[in-house]
Every structure is written in C-alpha cells, then in structure tokens.
Amino acid sequence: MATATLSSTSLTYLHFHSTSFWRRRFSISCAAYSDRCIYNFAAGPATLPESVLLKAQSELYNYRGSGMSIMEMSHRGKEFDAVIKKAESDLRSLLSISDDFAVLFLQGGATTQFSAVPLNLCMPEDSADYIVTGSWSVRALKEAQKFCKPNVIWSGKSEKYTRICSFDEIPQTLDAKYLHICGNETVQGVEFKDYPNPMNKSSVLVADMSSNFCSKPVDISKFGVIYAGAQKNVGPSGVTIVIIRRALLGHAQPIAPVMLDYKAQADTDSLYNTPPCFAIYICSLVFEYLLHQGGLVAMAKKNEKKAGVLYDAIDASGEFYVSHVEKSVRSLMNVPFTLQKSELEKKFIEEAAKEGMVQLKGHLSVGGVRASIYNAMPLAGVEKLVAFMKDFQARHP
Amino acid sequence: MATATLSSTSLTYLHFHSTSFWRRRFSISCAAYSDRCIYNFAAGPATLPESVLLKAQSELYNYRGSGMSIMEMSHRGKEFDAVIKKAESDLRSLLSISDDFAVLFLQGGATTQFSAVPLNLCMPEDSADYIVTGSWSVRALKEAQKFCKPNVIWSGKSEKYTRICSFDEIPQTLDAKYLHICGNETVQGVEFKDYPNPMNKSSVLVADMSSNFCSKPVDISKFGVIYAGAQKNVGPSGVTIVIIRRALLGHAQPIAPVMLDYKAQADTDSLYNTPPCFAIYICSLVFEYLLHQGGLVAMAKKNEKKAGVLYDAIDASGEFYVSHVEKSVRSLMNVPFTLQKSELEKKFIEEAAKEGMVQLKGHLSVGGVRASIYNAMPLAGVEKLVAFMKDFQARHP
Numbered sequence A, B: 001m002a003t004a005t006l007s008s009t010s011l012t013y014l015h016f017h018s019t020s021f022w023r024r025r026f027s028i029s030c031a032a033y034s035d036r037c038i039y040n041f042a043a044g045p046a047t048l049p050e051s052v053l054l055k056a057q058s059e060l061y062n063y064r065g066s067g068m069s070i071m072e073m074s075h076r077g078k079e080f081d082a083v084i085k086k087a088e089s090d091l092r093s094l095l096s097i098s099d100d101f102a103v104l105f106l107q108g109g110a111t112t113q114f115s116a117v118p119l120n121l122c123m124p125e126d127s128a129d130y131i132v133t134g135s136w137s138v139r140a141l142k143e144a145q146k147f148c149k150p151n152v153i154w155s156g157k158s159e160k161y162t163r164i165c166s167f168d169e170i171p172q173t174l175d176a177k178y179l180h181i182c183g184n185e186t187v188q189g190v191e192f193k194d195y196p197n198p199m200n201k202s203s204v205l206v207a208d209m210s211s212n213f214c215s216k217p218v219d220i221s222k223f224g225v226i227y228a229g230a231q232k233n234v235g236p237s238g239v240t241i242v243i244i245r246r247a248l249l250g251h252a253q254p255i256a257p258v259m260l261d262y263k264a265q266a267d268t269d270s271l272y273n274t275p276p277c278f279a280i281y282i283c284s285l286v287f288e289y290l291l292h293q294g295g296l297v298a299m300a301k302k303n304e305k306k307a308g309v310l311y312d313a314i315d316a317s318g319e320f321y322v323s324h325v326e327k328s329v330r331s332l333m334n335v336p337f338t339l340q341k342s343e344l345e346k347k348f349i350e351e352a353a354k355e356g357m358v359q360l361k362g363h364l365s366v367g368g369v370r371a372s373i374y375n376a377m378p379l380a381g382v383e384k385l386v387a388f389m390k391d392f393q394a395r396h397p
Helices: A008-017 A019-026 A031-036 A050-059 A078-095 A109-121 A135-144 A262-267 A277-292 A295-315 A342-354 A379-395 B008-017 B019-026 B031-036 B050-059 B078-095 B109-121 B135-144 B262-267 B277-292 B295-315 B342-354 B379-395
Strands: A101-106 A127-132 A149-155 A178-182 A204-208 A225-229 A240-245 A334-339 A369-372 B101-106 B127-132 B149-155 B178-182 B204-208 B225-229 B240-245 B334-339 B369-372
Touching: A050 A277, A078 A101, A078 A277, A078 A295, A101 A262, A109 A135, A109 A178, A109 A204, A109 A225, A109 A240, A127 A135, A135 A149, A135 A178, A135 A204, A240 A262, A277 A295, A277 B277, A295 A334, A295 A379, A334 A342, A342 A369, A342 A379, B050 B277, B078 B101, B078 B277, B078 B295, B101 B262, B109 B135, B109 B178, B109 B204, B109 B225, B109 B240, B109 B262, B127 B135, B135 B149, B135 B178, B135 B204, B240 B262, B277 B295, B295 B334, B295 B379, B334 B342, B342 B369, B342 B379
Parallel strands: A127 A149, A127 A178, A178 A204, A204 A225, B127 B149, B127 B178, B178 B204, B204 B225
Antiparallel strands: A101 A240, A225 A240, A334 A369, B101 B240, B225 B240, B334 B369
C-alpha cells in the first residue's frame, strides 16, 4: 500500500489527487487517469475488480432485498445456498471441471493443504514425489515430511530457483502416491508452462496453484488435486479452493483432523461446518466477472500481454534491470527483477510508490523488486510501471 | 431467513413493508417499527449490529482514504496491521485478558479446534476429561479420540442433555491433561453458569465458547484455552478466536498440521500465513461496538433481560410452551422449546415467519422451536416474539 511507504504529507497529496481516490468515489475508469492512479502490485491479498467491489458494497447492508446482510444469513439458508452453488458452477464453467472432480471451498490457506494432501493421499509409510521450484514448494515438502515419505526428485535450489527441470531428466519414485508441484512460485517468479505426468498409473499430479489459479485455462483432467488460496486472482483471503478427483476421496489417514478430510467436506458440499460465507460470496462475484471478461482464454491473453510488456522492458534495458529467471518459465503473475546498480533499488521502490505504484519491494528472502500482476491488474498499471522504469533509468545513467 | 419460509408474494409484501427493509434503506431504528421488522433468530451466522454493517459498507470500496478495499491490502501492510492489533487490544479490554494469554485469529471454526486442542495439549497416550452436555461436546469428544485418550467424566445424554452436573458429583481423571467443556450448547440450550476446576494442578480448563463468547464477562484466568467461532456474537463466519495461556504453547504433537500448532500462530501474531483479513476487520468493528455499549457487563444485563422475557413467557404459558432445560442452566443465547400440542409447531414457525420472525425452527436433531438471541438481537425482537406467542396461544385454546 502507498501508506506503507509514504510520508503523511505526500500521502494526503497522493490520495487526494490520485485517480484511484476519485475512481473509488465516482468510479471513473482507472486507465483514463493512469498518470494519477494507485496501482497495487502486492503479491496477495491483491487488487480486486472494481465492479466486484462496487457490487459487494451495494449489497452489503441489504442483500438483494432480503433485509439482511449476506454475513448474517444461515449458511444452510436459501440465499447462501444459491451463492455457493453459483460459485461452484461458474468455476466449473471457467475451468471446464467435469463431475469426476469435487470442488471444495475450505479454510486455512494453501498451508493447510500442505498437510491435507499427504493426509488424504498417503499412509505414513507411503512415498510421494516433490519437485521443488521455490519457497512455497519447500514449505509444502517440509510439511509433508510429517505425514509420509516425500522424495525430492528435483530441486532448483543450487540454481537459486531460476529454472524448472525438463520432465524427462527426472526419475520418479516407482511407488509414489502423488507428484507435487507448485504451479507458480510467487517469491522467485518461476511458473510451470506445461505439466509432468506421474510415471506410475497409481500416482496422481497435485498442484498448488494459489498464485496462478484462474489466470489461464488448465486441463483439469491431468490432475488428482489442485488447491489454491483465493487471495491472488479470484477473491479475498479466507477461502481456499480445492479441486479433487472424486476417486481419491475416502482414504484419509486416521489421524487426519476431520476438517482436513476431503471426503467429510465433499460429502457435505463444503458445509461440514460453517464455511467462510462472505469470502465465498466475493469469489462468486469474481467468477461471474471472469466469465463476463470472456473466460480464462481471454484472461490468459490479457495476462500474457501484461507480462510481455514488463519483461520486454526489462530485457531492453541493457541489463539496467535484470530478470534472473530462465525465459521459458518466467511467471506471468509475479515478475521479480533486480537493478544492476543494487544500491538504486531502495530509491526505485520509494519513487515508484510516490508515483502511486505500491508494494513493489521484493520478498525479504530474495530482495530486489517484484511486480505482482494478477488478473485484476489492468494493462495501464503495467504500462505506467514500464514508463517509470524507463524514466528512472534515464535519470541514472 | 424469511425467504426460506415465505412465498414470493408474501415475501415481496414483507420486504417492502418490513421496517427491516426501510431500516436497511434509511437506517431507521428497528425498535421504532418493531411490528414490521424482520428479526433473524438464526443460530449462526446471525444478526450483526446495524452500525457495524453501515460502517463496513461505507468503507468497503475505499478503506479510510487509502484508495483500496481492506480486502485488497497486504496482511503485512500498515492498514491491516492496525486492524488486527486494534481487534486484539479491544478484545483484551472486553475480557480483561492478561499478557499471560495469547489471542489468536485463526480459520476453520470450532470444529478445527476440536482437533487442535488435543494435538496441542496432549501426547497420544495422554488422557483428557470431557464433560458432555450436548451435540457440540459430543463432536469435540469424538474428534479428540483420534489424538489422545479422552474420558467422559459426565454425560447428560440419558437426560437428553437437559441439565449440567454439579461439579463435586464428578470424579476427574488423576493425570488428565485438560478438562474440556462446551460453554453453551446451541442445539439443546444448556449453558454453564460457573466453571469446574481441574482436579490436578497440571491440568487446565478448556472451553468451546463459540455460542456465548463475549455475551457476558468471563474470568479468563480460570482457563487454559478458550476458543470460539466468531459467527454468533462477534462477527461473520470465517474467523475463529483462540485465547491460550502462553505457558501451554510449544508442546504440539509431531503430527500436528502446522496451521493447527498454536505456537506457530502465536509466534507470528496469527500471520503464519494469510489470515481471513475481512472477517477479522468485521470482528474489530464489533469489538469497538461492544465497548461503546458499555462492555460485557452491559451486554450481560441486556442478554439476561432478553432471555428472561422469553423464558418467563414460556413458564407463564401453562405448559402450552415447554422448556425442557433445568432452569439453573438455561442458555441465555439459544432458547429451545416445544409446544405441548406438537402438531402446532409447524404452523407456529410458519406464522412467525410471515410476521417477520425468521429461522425459529429447532435443530433437525431435536425438532421443536429455537430462538437464538445473541448480542445483536434487540429486546424489541424478543418482545415481538413473546407477543406473537401469546396471540398464537390465544388462537389455539
């Protein structure tokens, strides 16, 4: 947020004069005033579509004439039942999810799924394969070590997680119950462009798609489990979406907490206990928005365009700006880069914030700069960042 | 909700003419027009304070001049940091929570805590004592059986959960690690009015307070752990509050999923991963509201008054309406009752809904009628229900 990096004086100026401020007051489109707009490049929670926020605001106090807020309603009542059913059916449309898969709306973030996946797919003595491509797959692996025998079949650590292996170069474990990947690493900015196939028939592919979920079409039929925290591309924090092949249900370890047992959740349509109703409601508005945008093929085009503009600017900078990620696996969602003159990075981030481009600081563990450009980041935001990058470079020959 | 029980015709009438409708449009106080008001007696998610909903609506699109929604902001940024810190400090004020206790804002509901409590306080071979007073303590017990050796030291089952034992009548297990109770049973309507002390010094008292949390003052120092889903008295669904004695942190079982490890959450001030930011924000508004109401002493008086009016009406009905719960432990939050002429119950619930008093159906497992009257239910709502009960009785001699 701007406020995290600005003095109260410049803050007042920024908020009063920023298009974002006026946009939020009168919903003028941001692009029209992009020179004055606050653009939030946070890695998540992140920007939500304007129209979703306006609709949520208009309905918050009196939900569609009911005289109640959606937050006050029974999760087993008629209104919320319609909300969660529409959320599921719109998500099924967006990703062409067949009925072979259950769609669950859960709590606890991807970190809870790091435990739930081995607890549901393995017994303690079973093995599972992990491809380690960055900070999040490291965390998933560490958690799995409590519940099964995970093998790291490839790690990018020695190359500082700047590439992803070619799948034929890695031998898989014969009896692995699943093969786990992180579809997109928010910290290092590497993203799978295609997916490995588990070697043995009894194994399934499992993916943490928290940071690229619904940013592009995905062939769900290749997967056993896909899980994603909503707070990057499809909603606020507080809801985690799990897509699981129904054939995998019902094999949880006896020590699996019931809330982490996919079958208990699937059998009750995610209502084993009270779900995060408001967060699910916001996701339902975002899914509707994504369908209106033309679905995930259209979103993928927009996301490729945005990322292309930014990576091109980096590559054309004569190494003033440096992307360390192998081009073939550069993330379309999180674009980390450094300045060759690293002493300028702090100044770059501060000046960008003063221009209304906020949350550009790279993750503490790697430093540098990071621009997260999820579904709801408009092209205008990326174009403004690129213009600033060129200007900053010109001022620092 | 009204809509769950009304025809679309009567619904239109009800919404158009209900004070709730106008209240939601022009924020006229409900009491002023209580004859036309929708009152939501749902067991949870439940009614929220008007002023909280209005403030949340006004801030949803542009949070306090930031140009962003609170839903879009980094959970590690300046604004959300202020929200969660204020939520914690206001809750500490409301309940006089000393620094010997950590306050956590988690996900997964009380059902997740049914697992987390034994996973954090016991090893698998350890024993724990459970007092079973209704549906929720049965569920807590069942889940604990996965993770330790729980003993049922008293159960109200044979008396259909209509009373709570006197504590000197029950022998406790010598080496129990904790004594678990459910402070209020939403289904059966029994509530602890005082609390047992664990027999041995090494044991602690643990309470599920989901349905009476912040409805009255509580001496926190008597407890080792208190947990509560927010969606009854203090917020929307999607956030679970845990108050735990710091001395108990750091002893989780090796198989505890990291998100269920209280120490991991306490060490990171509930930010081990992305928390349910919006739900925590709503809780912070409710805590502020409760402080403005005069704190929990004032809320307890209001809640006693509301419950008194309703139980008096039941007791004065000459057994037309029957409360089955022993008077000394009647819940101030959930008031279940039956009609002596049980064939009239369906009619009673339907007519009440037509009068704008909704969600009065008893839990499926017990039937009958249930009025949930949490913090945000105004006295006017209870008075309207009582007037209806008298009228209904008069019409069915």
